[in-house]
Amino acid sequence: MNAIAAVKRALRAVEEREPEVRAWAWLDADRAQAEAxxxxxxGGGPLGGVVVGxxxxxxxxxxxxxxxxxxxxxxxxxxxAATVSLLRAAGAVCLGKTxxxxxxxxxxxPTTNPHRATHxxxxxxxxxxxxxxxxxxxxxxxxxxxxxxxxxxxxxxVFGFKPTFGTVSPAxxxxxxxxxxxxxxxxxxxxxxxxxxxxxxxxxxxxxxTGPPRIGVLRTEQWRACAPESAQAVVEMADRARxxxxxxxxxxxxxxxxxxxxxLTVMAYESARTLAWEHRxxxxxxxxxxxxxxDMGVTTDPGVYDRVLARRDAARAREAxxxxxxxxxxTPAVVGEAPLGLADTGDPQFARLWTLLGLPTVAxxxxxxxxxxxxxxxxxxRTGQDAALLAAACWLTSDPAH
Amino acid sequence: MNAIAAVKRALRAVEEREPEVRAWAWLDADRAQAEAxxxxxxGGGPLGGVVVGxxxxxxxxxxxxxxxxxxxxxxxxxxxAATVSLLRAAGAVCLGKTxxxxxxxxxxxPTTNPHRATHxxxxxxxxxxxxxxxxxxxxxxxxxxxxxxxxxxxxxxVFGFKPTFGTVSPAxxxxxxxxxxxxxxxxxxxxxxxxxxxxxxxxxxxxxxTGPPRIGVLRTEQWRACAPESAQAVVEMADRARxxxxxxxxxxxxxxxxxxxxxLTVMAYESARTLAWEHRxxxxxxxxxxxxxxDMGVTTDPGVYDRVLARRDAARAREAxxxxxxxxxxTPAVVGEAPLGLADTGDPQFARLWTLLGLPTVAxxxxxxxxxxxxxxxxxxRTGQDAALLAAACWLTSDPAH
Numbered sequence: 001m002n003a004i005a006a007v008k009r010a011l012r013a014v015e016e017r018e019p020e021v022r023a024w025a026w027l028d029a030d031r032a033q034a035e036a037x038x039x040x041x042x043g044g045g046p047l048g049g050v051v052v053g054x055x056x057x058x059x060x061x062x063x064x065x066x067x068x069x070x071x072x073x074x075x076x077x078x079x080x081a082a083t084v085s086l087l088r089a090a091g092a093v094c095l096g097k098t099x100x101x102x103x104x105x106x107x108x109x110p111t112t113n114p115h116r117a118t119h120x121x122x123x124x125x126x127x128x129x130x131x132x133x134x135x136x137x138x139x140x141x142x143x144x145x146x147x148x149x150x151x152x153x154x155x156x157x158v159f160g161f162k163p164t165f166g167t168v169s170p171a172x173x174x175x176x177x178x179x180x181x182x183x184x185x186x187x188x189x190x191x192x193x194x195x196x197x198x199x200x201x202x203x204x205x206x207x208x209x210t211g212p213p214r215i216g217v218l219r220t221e222q223w224r225a226c227a228p229e230s231a232q233a234v235v236e237m238a239d240r241a242r243x244x245x246x247x248x249x250x251x252x253x254x255x256x257x258x259x260x261x262x263x264l265t266v267m268a269y270e271s272a273r274t275l276a277w278e279h280r281x282x283x284x285x286x287x288x289x290x291x292x293x294x295d296m297g298v299t300t301d302p303g304v305y306d307r308v309l310a311r312r313d314a315a316r317a318r319e320a321x322x323x324x325x326x327x328x329x330x331t332p333a334v335v336g337e338a339p340l341g342l343a344d345t346g347d348p349q350f351a352r353l354w355t356l357l358g359l360p361t362v363a364x365x366x367x368x369x370x371x372x373x374x375x376x377x378x379x380x381x382r383t384g385q386d387a388a389l390l391a392a393a394c395w396l397t398s399d400p401a402h
Numbered sequence: 403m404n405a406i407a408a409v410k411r412a413l414r415a416v417e418e419r420e421p422e423v424r425a426w427a428w429l430d431a432d433r434a435q436a437e438a439x440x441x442x443x444x445g446g447g448p449l450g451g452v453v454v455g456x457x458x459x460x461x462x463x464x465x466x467x468x469x470x471x472x473x474x475x476x477x478x479x480x481x482x483a484a485t486v487s488l489l490r491a492a493g494a495v496c497l498g499k500t501x502x503x504x505x506x507x508x509x510x511x512p513t514t515n516p517h518r519a520t521h522x523x524x525x526x527x528x529x530x531x532x533x534x535x536x537x538x539x540x541x542x543x544x545x546x547x548x549x550x551x552x553x554x555x556x557x558x559x560v561f562g563f564k565p566t567f568g569t570v571s572p573a574x575x576x577x578x579x580x581x582x583x584x585x586x587x588x589x590x591x592x593x594x595x596x597x598x599x600x601x602x603x604x605x606x607x608x609x610x611x612t613g614p615p616r617i618g619v620l621r622t623e624q625w626r627a628c629a630p631e632s633a634q635a636v637v638e639m640a641d642r643a644r645x646x647x648x649x650x651x652x653x654x655x656x657x658x659x660x661x662x663x664x665x666l667t668v669m670a671y672e673s674a675r676t677l678a679w680e681h682r683x684x685x686x687x688x689x690x691x692x693x694x695x696x697d698m699g700v701t702t703d704p705g706v707y708d709r710v711l712a713r714r715d716a717a718r719a720r721e722a723x724x725x726x727x728x729x730x731x732x733t734p735a736v737v738g739e740a741p742l743g744l745a746d747t748g749d750p751q752f753a754r755l756w757t758l759l760g761l762p763t764v765a766x767x768x769x770x771x772x773x774x775x776x777x778x779x780x781x782x783x784r785t786g787q788d789a790a791l792l793a794a795a796c797w798l799t800s801d802p803a804h
Contacts, residue, residue: 079679
């Protein structure tokens with residue numbers, strides 16, 4: 001589709017859904033249409049006809065970037081974030097800025113779940129996941145510091161991808177905890193997730209798998225925290241894979257990962273320093289939850305922080321033991337369906353460990369839960385195996401009749 | 403000294419030296435004096451009475467941040483960089499913004515070497531090193547992506563410290579190559595370097611050594627590139643240490659580091675993506691050298707990039723073999739004295755490898771070279787041994803009569 005028609009279609013979806021979903025922090029239809037015309041004039045590009053939503057912690061030179069906080073009301077950066085510029089260079093049109101939780105943390109913005117407006121869409125990349133879910137954007141940029149890609153993707157029923165840590169430039173993105181902050185993105189197909197990866201990294205597209213992948217089902221130490229629907233999503237996805245001739249085995253979480261999924265030390269220590277200016281000079285404009293968290297980070301013992309990072313490094317070195325003979329691991333993405341209410345963005349406990357380890361991970365829509373909301377699963381691969389991970393996601397979600 | 407007196411003293415140095423040295427990109431004496439008054443009103447702090455110069459790629463809410471390029475002329479950020487905010491919270495006064503090479507790369511700004519104005523002060527943190535050298539600031543923030551702390555420190559005759567990669571937040575700093583970019587700083591004493599480290603990390607001060615350190619003299623594979631004065635600086639510093647009863651041994655650079663010091667792959671691949679916006683939309687405002695470098699980065703093979711990072715990871719895992727029984731390694735900081743002319747900021751080849759590995763390193767003023775310019779040496783420690791490194795620097799440069 002050409003860029004002008006794609007923007008028109010997205011704007012129709014905005015007209016229809018935005019009054020309820022409230023995914024956009026800023027959107028100027030005229031500006032977006034003019035950008036589409038410019039893209040067509042220069043002949044499109046690898047992402048020509050793709051409409052992008054940009055989480056409002058990514059700088060944009062032509063649109064405000066307010067980071068979900070009154071501290072940055074009306075802020076106008078001078079440059080695009082690196083990823084925004086690369087997407088635009090590939091012909092994608094930036095429709096607007098999507099709602100983020102406060103400073104990409106947990107205090108939510110106004111976005112509702114596109115599947116039922118009384119439920120949270122998840123956070124912190126809430127507007128991005130919601131916009132993609134209801135066709136207001138084809139792809140959307142987000143970030144994950146705990147579970148801010150995987151959780152909203154699962155709650156909104158879209159694909160969400162967090163690449164290997166360090167492989168996509170964070171330039172122009174508001175940081176929270178630099179050892180954890182990872183740029184990621186959402187789409188309605190894993191093929192489009194991969195096209196974005198190619199654009200942002202200059203790497204080759206994922207080659208289709210030549211045979212079924214070896215999948216390990218990892219129940220993790222938090223398995224008992226799963227609501228029945230999240231456990232069922234994993235089991236059903238494993239069954240589908242078995243039916244399509246994949247080797248599926250059970251994998252036990254190695255002891256060396258015990259307790260790391262719930263550890264907040266790295267986030268607390270780093271955010272208190274990274275957000276020092278906001279914490280010190282705009283204390284009264286922070287949500288009480290974030291203020292308390294930063295207060296805690298100021299007093300976090302650097303020795304404890306060092307020990308957690310040492311455990312992370314040791315775990316990374318033992319990645320082979322985690323994966324064994326498996327190509328990918330299948331594990332819960334979330335506790336269950338999106339919880340009722342908009343005050344809380346949900347629990348990131350099934351994502352946090354993989355953010356700390358820096359592994360590539362993708363959320364895949366799997367089933368409809370007991371109340372009719374979507375539930376995703378999470379697929380993990382080894383460090384650097386981003387293309388293989390997305391190829392496995394394509395394989396798992398393709399029509400088995402093919 | 404109180405902040406008001408400290409700023410007055412710094413401003414006198416500015417009046418005397420700045421017309422020739424040209425270290426400042428922006429300086430408003432009235433604003434600085436008002437900041438000093440405010441600091442005194444709230445009772446100083448751990449860095450009360452310390453005057454700071456801030457490399458002009460660090461955001462400041464109350465001063466322009468132009469990154470050494472016309473692309474960002476007049477740019478006014480909304481927030482302080484994390485490190486600027488932490489220094490101010492500790493009572494330091496930010497006197498102004500120091501000249502940086504274009505986007506913290508190699509195309510120089512107007513700063514001259516404070517020891518002889520016809521020579522470069524080194525780059526890219528040129529204004530920071532020069533300002534500290536002539537008393538216009540007590541400390542100054544900089545960054546190192548290749549040799550941008552160690553080289554200007556050596557050329558200007560001051561101490562320069564690059565901490566372990568990832569230990570100081572890069573929030574609010576213009577990135578160039580995120581796997582390499584490291585915040586560092588300059589001072590006229592190693593004790594003050596350490597006080598800044600304590601402020602930025604919340605860690606304990608370096609404890610004085612209880613006995614002489616074990617020092618390895620590492621001649622590196624680039625040793626033959628040393629001018630006589632840089633070799634002599636290493637030899638003289640080793641002799642001084644021996645005289646003061648340190649165990650000094652010769653260390654051979656392990657084979658697994660061969661060729662890494664000269665490798666530009668990581669910098670090229672990452673900068674082309676990190677500076678995508680500047681490269682794409684302001685091509686004509688880039689220096690030809692930076693434009694060519696970014697052009698090269700666009701076509702850098704990601705497979706080659708991955709192999710260099712894999713070699714880096716393997717080398718990090720073998721750090722123990724590099725250090726052996728030594729606490730610190732003594733090695734050249736630079737090829738020699740600052741070269742004649744202002745068009746070139748000098749060769750970073752003795753710093754680049756340690757930036758890639760992420761090791762903490764400190765430049766220490768050592769000797770006066772054949773034409774009368776300062777020559778430093780470089781001291782390295784293991785990952786995370788930043789306090790021990792600065793303690794060794796204090797020991798090495800303290801009066802042996804003590």
